[in-house]
Amino acid sequence: MAFLDNLINGISLGSIYAVIALGYTLVYGIAKMLNFAHGDVIMVGGYVIFTAMTSMHLNGYLSVLIAILCCTILGIVIEKIAYKPLRQATSLAVLITAIGVSYFLQNMALLIFGEKPVTFTSVVNIPKISLFDGQIVIKSEAVASIIISVLIVIFLSLFINKTKSGRAMLAVSEDKDAARLMGINVNKTISLTFAIGSGLAAVAGALLCSTYPVLSNTTGAMPGIKAFVAAVFGGIGSIPGAMIGGLLIGVIEILGRAYISPQLADAIVFAVLIVVLMVKPTGILGKKVNEKV
Amino acid sequence: MALLEVKKLGISFGGLRAVDDFSLTIEKGDLYGLIGPNGAGKTTIFNLLTGVYKPTDGTIRLDGQNITGKSNIEINKAGIARTFQNIRLFSNLSVLDNVKAGLSNHYAYSTAAGIFRLPKYFRKEKEMTERAMELLRPFDLVDDADTLASNLPYGKQRKLEIARALATDPKLLLLDEPAAGMNPKETAGLMNTILTVRDDFKVTVLLIEHDMFLVSGICEKLSVLNFGQLLCEGKTSEVLSDPEVIKAYLGE
Incomplete structure (x- = not known):
């Protein structure tokens, strides 16, 4: 039963990674950049919820909505100020800027909320699930994480493949110049991508802080990196890939912590990534890009 | 003039x-x-x-x-719309979606309508599909509507580029x-x-x-x-x- 418990915890953590990884993969797939500040948007989302619930005494769900709104706007603003001027720059310049934005967000949070971690009150209040006469209890946060991540993947896939804005996103991801000449507003499309990615980060923030109720200015950093690993693992740019990658990384991390060594859990995650990339460099569902000669 | x-x-x-x-x-x-x-x-x-x-x-x-x-x-x-000397289709989109991408500016519905799948979304998407099919017809591409653009033979890719350009009216x-x-x-x-x-x-x-x-x-x-x-x-x-x-x- 302990194994099942661990597995469920892994899937729950993996679902959260999946939601974060979706943001990474979406922005990478469409804007062709690695937004390393993505993890810190999660932290911002967490603090917005915390503030809304403790200082303004708002209801948990309403706080999450406010956080989604704030992070969406934050994502659009970050893109406009930090990344848009670098549209023609080398990808390395954009990458370094993203790291800069990441530190900026972390230090702003440090300045406003101080270095002492705060205790986060879970926003989830659905009932927990008991199986086998209470031998296995699935915490309500785990239930919420799993359900929400699945819903997000379904909605996001439908949105991207079946709507006008989604089609514009795919067109921009393939050929910005051709898209522009077909009348597609590339800047607006990239802005929308950041908006959706950051909105998802807020949801991930709510789930992450509810499951692990400690919040500090570096809360988003490690999950952000692990979710990036998950996105690469599943094949960066692929939505189902992000989901699969997230779940696998979560499960590997928790099982590694339980059965191999708590200290080595992170090392195991990264080692698995290295092995997968050696065998399949594009990740599990990644497409191989054949350069035309 | x-x-x-x-x-x-x-x-x-x-x-x-x-x-x-x-x-x-x-x-x-x-x-x-x-x-x-x-x-x-x-x-x-x-x-x-x-x-x-x-x-x-x-x-x-x-x-x-x-x-x-x-x-x-x-x-x-x-x-003004154009095609390219070296074909630049959206190769991972279907033939139909390539043309619909060109139609984007002429069929307005909000992103929110798309996310929440409001009735307007379905109506506009249907209109876009119909218009796209009309555009594919003179190029003999109707039967290929669901094919990925990259899987089309070369001559048809050239034609699809013209259809996509025409979609922008x-x-x-x-x-x-x-x-x-x-x-x-x-x-x-x-x-x-x-x-x-x-x-x-x-x-x-x-x-x-x-x-x-x-x-x-x-x-x-x-x-x-x-x-x-x-x-x-x-x-x-x-x-x-x-x-x-x-x-x-x-x-x-």
Whole structure:
């Protein structure tokens, strides 16, 4: 039963990674950049919820909505100020800027909320699930994480493949110049991508802080990196890939912590990534890009 | 009034004068050819007309509206659409979605309507699909609607590019070497298609082409470009028999 418990915890953590990884993969797939500040948007989302619930005494769900709104706007603003001027720059310049934005967000949070971690009150209040006469209890946060991540993947896939804005996103991801000449507003499309990615980060923030109720200015950093690993693992740019990658990384991390060594859990995650990339460099569902000669 | 009026257009890349003092007038309904040896600056002119490059000098007017130096999107909205010399389809989208991507600007519904799948979303998407199918019909692409663009044979990819450009509802359609890489039979088919497109969609066509069979077969007027400058212009038959033109193409 302990194994099942661990597995469920892994899937729950993996679902959260999946939601974060979706943001990474979406922005990478469409804007062709690695937004390393993505993890810190999660932290911002967490603090917005915390503030809304403790200082303004708002209801948990309403706080999450406010956080989604704030992070969406934050994502659009970050893109406009930090990344848009670098549209023609080398990808390395954009990458370094993203790291800069990441530190900026972390230090702003440090300045406003101080270095002492705060205790986060879970926003989830659905009932927990008991199986086998209470031998296995699935915490309500785990239930919420799993359900929400699945819903997000379904909605996001439908949105991207079946709507006008989604089609514009795919067109921009393939050929910005051709898209522009077909009348597609590339800047607006990239802005929308950041908006959706950051909105998802807020949801991930709510789930992450509810499951692990400690919040500090570096809360988003490690999950952000692990979710990036998950996105690469599943094949960066692929939505189902992000989901699969997230779940696998979560499960590997928790099982590694339980059965191999708590200290080595992170090392195991990264080692698995290295092995997968050696065998399949594009990740599990990644497409191989054949350069035309 | 002429549909397209280009006056004294010029662009320099550093010290290189790629196009110099180029003027061109195209009347509504014309099927106009732009020819010249390799490197003469033909594609550069297309890039200037569609806003990929900003001209250093000169003006471009479309239907009386000054579009000089405008952005790609503004120029596309004003009514110029193009295809590319090296095919640039959205290769991982289906044939239908390629055309629907071109339709984006003409069927408005909000992103929110798309996310929450409001009735307006379904209505507009249905209209877009119907319109896209209409656009695919003259190109014999209806049966391939669900195929990925990259899986189409070469000739059909060229046709799909034209269909996608037409989806943006242009007044002026620019075709950059539409017959490149086609065999004579495919070229003959393409010539018919271009004529049909011009007549059925009421567009004016400006095309770059090296295939003289196509040029002499369907173009009514020609401009010849050599080293970035206009060598001569006029009726196709007259231009092609001009000794200067023959010299530029074949040498002394």
